[in-house]
Structures are given as C-alpha cells and as structure tokens.
Amino acid sequence: MPAFWTEPDFDEHELVHFVHDRASGLTAIIALHSTHLGPGAGGTRFWHYGDPGGAMRDALRLSRGMSYKNAMAGLPMGGGKAVILAGADKAKTPAMLAAFGDAIEGLGGRYITAEDVGINEADMVAVAQRTSYVTGLPSTDSDSAGGDPGPFTAKGVFLGIEAAVAHKLGRSLEGVHVAVQGTGSVGGGAARLLAEAGARLTLADVDAARAKALADELGAEVVASDSIMDVACDVFSPNALGAILDDAGIARLRAPIVAGGANNQLARAHHGPMLAERGVLYAPDYVINGGGIIAVALEYLARRDGKPCDIAEVHAKVAEVPVRLRAIWREAEETGNSPDRVADAMAQRLIGR
Incomplete structure (x- = not known):
C-alpha cells in the first residue's frame, strides 16, 4: 500500500490510522480530515478492494468530503471516514466488528462512526457494544430519529x-x-x-x-x-x-x-x-446528499446529551439542503x-x- 502522504487525495489530514487485528482478521483505515468544527463524523465502508491502495484513496477522499458535508450542513462536526478492507468473500464476523469498535474507542471520541456501504444497523449495534462513539442506532420511538439514515x-x-x-x-x-x-x-x-x-x-x-x-x-x-x-x-x-x-x-x-x-x-x-x-x-x-449525516449527527448529539432526537428537527434541517x-x-x-x-x-x- 502506498504511503498516504504521496497520495494526490491527501489534504493535510489530521490523522490516518491503520488498524490490524490478527485474531479477528480486521484490517481497516480510519481517516480524520478535520476536527475544526467538532469530532470527525462519517460512516464506515465495508468493501473488498482488489488493490488495497483503493481503500486508502477512499478513506482520504471520503473523509475530506465529510469535512465539507458536515460544514455545509451546519453541523458541529468535523470530517472522518473508516474503511474496512473486506476479503474476497466479504465475510464479516462479530469478532471483526468488536475489534473495530475497540479501535474507535481508542481514538477517544475524535471519530464518530455510522453506517455506510456494506455496513447496516445491526453492525452498528454490535460496534456500540465496544464504544459509545457510534450513531445510526435503531430507535424504538416513532417520534425520534435513529437507525438507517x-x-x-x-x-x-x-x-x-x-x-x-x-x-x-x-x-x-x-x-x-x-x-x-x-x-x-x-x-x-x-x-x-x-x-x-x-x-x-x-x-x-x-x-x-x-x-x-x-x-x-x-x-x-x-x-x-x-x-x-x-x-x-x-x-x-x-x-x-x-x-x-x-x-x-x-x-x-x-x-x-x-x-x-x-x-x-x-x-x-x-x-x-x-x-x-x-x-x-x-x-x-x-x-x-447531506440528509443522512444530518440525521445521524443530530441523533448522536441528542444521545450524548441524554435526550431523544426529535425527528421533526431532522426533517427541518434536511429541508435546508x-x-x-x-x-x-x-x-x-x-x-x-x-x-x-x-x-x-x-x-x-x-x-x-
């Protein structure tokens, strides 16, 4: 895999974090582009890359895009993104998700994750067993936002x-x-x-x-x-x-x-x-496409403050797109x-x- 600082998509990212857990088989990249406005928020992508360099390019480009997306949506969030490098069979195990949750927890709140391509609500629930820095979790209240954004x-x-x-x-x-x-x-x-x-x-x-x-x-x-x-x-x-x-x-x-x-x-x-x-x-x-991050960001901020996320507030903010x-x-x-x-x-x- 090429050095990230030689990639044309490297844009003074604050952090590019490589994760490898031999026991579970997890290999992942977590990229933080900017935390100027708040913790880097962005989903986790689970994808098989024929060329591992593609995973680096995705992590760099997508995290920068999240910085821009969150800023333009008026959210108190920076930009981050995670990419889990799936095997050719795209097998995903509980041990792998647990190790990924531990990696997020180890960043101490600098990165907040949620669903993206290849990752669903159930996966986020599993990750949430290991870290609180996760959103896109299902809601049991019809008046509250939560789950699939x-x-x-x-x-x-x-x-x-x-x-x-x-x-x-x-x-x-x-x-x-x-x-x-x-x-x-x-x-x-x-x-x-x-x-x-x-x-x-x-x-x-x-x-x-x-x-x-x-x-x-x-x-x-x-x-x-x-x-x-x-x-x-x-x-x-x-x-x-x-x-x-x-x-x-x-x-x-x-x-x-x-x-x-x-x-x-x-x-x-x-x-x-x-x-x-x-x-x-x-x-x-x-x-x-900022509606999804608006939903999960407001969900995370409400949960952090110990209150439900008002779904009407989410719809009102999406209407600003x-x-x-x-x-x-x-x-x-x-x-x-x-x-x-x-x-x-x-x-x-x-x-x-």
Missing part, C-alpha cells in the same frame, strides 16, 4: 433534484425525465419520491433484479447498469459508487442536470468545470466559477482551511 439522504436528494429542475429548467417535477443510477436505500428512496411528484423514471442497478422490482412498482423503465449514462433525460441522478464523472463519463452524458446521492462523483478536480463548460448544472454531492444549493448556483453564476468550486471554497472557509 438512507431515507433522510434520499429526501435531501429528492429536494435537491426538485430545486435543480426549477433552477435550470424553470418547471416542476411533473413529467420530468430522471435517469436514476443505483436503486438501493438512497436511489430507491429518491425514485419513489420522484414518482410521487410525477417524474418519469429510467432506472439501473448492478443488481438488475432490484432495479426491475422497483421499476415494476413505480411504472418506470429499466436499462442495463452500463448504459444508464447514455440515456437522454432531464436529470441524471448518480446514487451508486463515486468517480463516475470522468472524461469519458461526462462525454456520454445526455442530460442538462446532474444531481444525485453518490459520494465523490467527480473523478478529479477538473471535472466540475468540465460539466459547467458543457452547460450541465451540477449539484455538489456533499451538499445534496435546497437552500444551500440555490446559494451555490447563484454564486457560481455571479462569479463564473463552477458550482463544485464555489461549494469547496465555502466549505474550506467554514473549516478554517
């Missing part, structure tokens, strides 16, 4: 798409054609909300059966996962893994708007301006900078960079 992320993505369509196309979602890449918790949740609002949907997922089931439910069309970026539509909504907006991906786009919940959608720094040059309105990913997007787009138009660079500059000022 995916529905809140999906709601923010839906609101962001609605704002983007109004800003770029000057219309409501009725009859708007949205191509949704990824139909899991976030993409699927956003798709349901879009369908309720009258949008026409084309869906794709690497799990073709899942995409077809959702399409049957919503009366949507389905295409193969490798052709969704070629669909002529009003909005392309990426909700799977990141780095899809590279030179080749952007050249394939046939949509005037890109707005979705995937993290790190831009493969490299020049791809945001490239979208702008093509006249594509981009919703910066860490702004539009389009307000921030509109401010970014206005400044981009006024300055001639691309929306991603406007958002980055805003976030960097907030975290003192």
Whole structure:
C-alpha cells in the first residue's frame, strides 16, 4: 500500500490510522480530515478492494468530503471516514466488528462512526457494544430519529433534484425525465419520491433484479447498469459508487442536470468545470446528499446529551439542503466559477482551511 502522504487525495489530514487485528482478521483505515468544527463524523465502508491502495484513496477522499458535508450542513462536526478492507468473500464476523469498535474507542471520541456501504444497523449495534462513539442506532420511538439514515439522504436528494429542475429548467417535477443510477436505500428512496411528484423514471442497478422490482412498482423503465449514462433525460441522478464523472463519463452524458446521492462523483478536480463548460448544472454531492449525516449527527448529539432526537428537527434541517444549493448556483453564476468550486471554497472557509 502506498504511503498516504504521496497520495494526490491527501489534504493535510489530521490523522490516518491503520488498524490490524490478527485474531479477528480486521484490517481497516480510519481517516480524520478535520476536527475544526467538532469530532470527525462519517460512516464506515465495508468493501473488498482488489488493490488495497483503493481503500486508502477512499478513506482520504471520503473523509475530506465529510469535512465539507458536515460544514455545509451546519453541523458541529468535523470530517472522518473508516474503511474496512473486506476479503474476497466479504465475510464479516462479530469478532471483526468488536475489534473495530475497540479501535474507535481508542481514538477517544475524535471519530464518530455510522453506517455506510456494506455496513447496516445491526453492525452498528454490535460496534456500540465496544464504544459509545457510534450513531445510526435503531430507535424504538416513532417520534425520534435513529437507525438507517438512507431515507433522510434520499429526501435531501429528492429536494435537491426538485430545486435543480426549477433552477435550470424553470418547471416542476411533473413529467420530468430522471435517469436514476443505483436503486438501493438512497436511489430507491429518491425514485419513489420522484414518482410521487410525477417524474418519469429510467432506472439501473448492478443488481438488475432490484432495479426491475422497483421499476415494476413505480411504472418506470429499466436499462442495463452500463448504459444508464447514455440515456437522454432531464436529470441524471448518480446514487451508486463515486468517480463516475470522468472524461469519458461526462462525454456520454445526455442530460442538462446532474444531481444525485453518490459520494465523490467527480473523478478529479477538473471535472466540475468540465460539466459547467458543457452547460450541465451540477449539484455538489456533499451538499445534496447531506440528509443522512444530518440525521445521524443530530441523533448522536441528542444521545450524548441524554435526550431523544426529535425527528421533526431532522426533517427541518434536511429541508435546508435546497437552500444551500440555490446559494451555490447563484454564486457560481455571479462569479463564473463552477458550482463544485464555489461549494469547496465555502466549505474550506467554514473549516478554517
């Protein structure tokens, strides 16, 4: 694995912590980008990497993205991320989760974890047996937030798409054609909300059966996962893994708007301006997908203070996502900078960079 300080995604991270527990087989990376606003908060990803260097790149990029995301969401949290390197069989054991919990506890509260790709509520409950620095735990009270933050992320993505369509196309979602890449918790949740609002949907997922089931439910069309970026539509909504907006991906786009919940959608720094040059309105990913971290952060802060997390407060804060997007787009138009660079500059000022 290459030294992290030689990685192009190393951005003066405060901490890059390697974890290896021989007894359980755990190998993980915990990256803290900034704790300027508070403890680094961000989920744990459980993924098999053919090249271990990919795990380092994910940890660095995702933790930086969490610094920006938490700052732009107005949360008293810094940015952190953990990556557990899964084996080819993606086996996950109680001993592995216990060792991971011990590693988080050893950081003394500098990092707060939650669900991400490959990690679910039950995993967080297991980790919580070893450390209190965990959130995304299930709630037994219908008026309190807790558990899977995916529905809140999906709601923010839906609101962001609605704002983007109004800003770029000057219309409501009725009859708007949205191509949704990824139909899991976030993409699927956003798709349901879009369908309720009258949008026409084309869906794709690497799990073709899942995409077809959702399409049957919503009366949507389905295409193969490798052709969704070629669909002529009003909005392309990426909700799977990141780095899809590279030179080749952007050249394939046939949509005037890109707005979705995937993290790190831009493969490299020049791809945001490239979208702008093509006249594509981009919703910066860490702004539009902030609903999930809003939910788990408010949950953690409420639990820390010994009180339930008011779900109405979470919904109110998620409703601010389009307000921030509109401010970014206005400044981009006024300055001639691309929306991603406007958002980055805003976030960097907030975290003192």
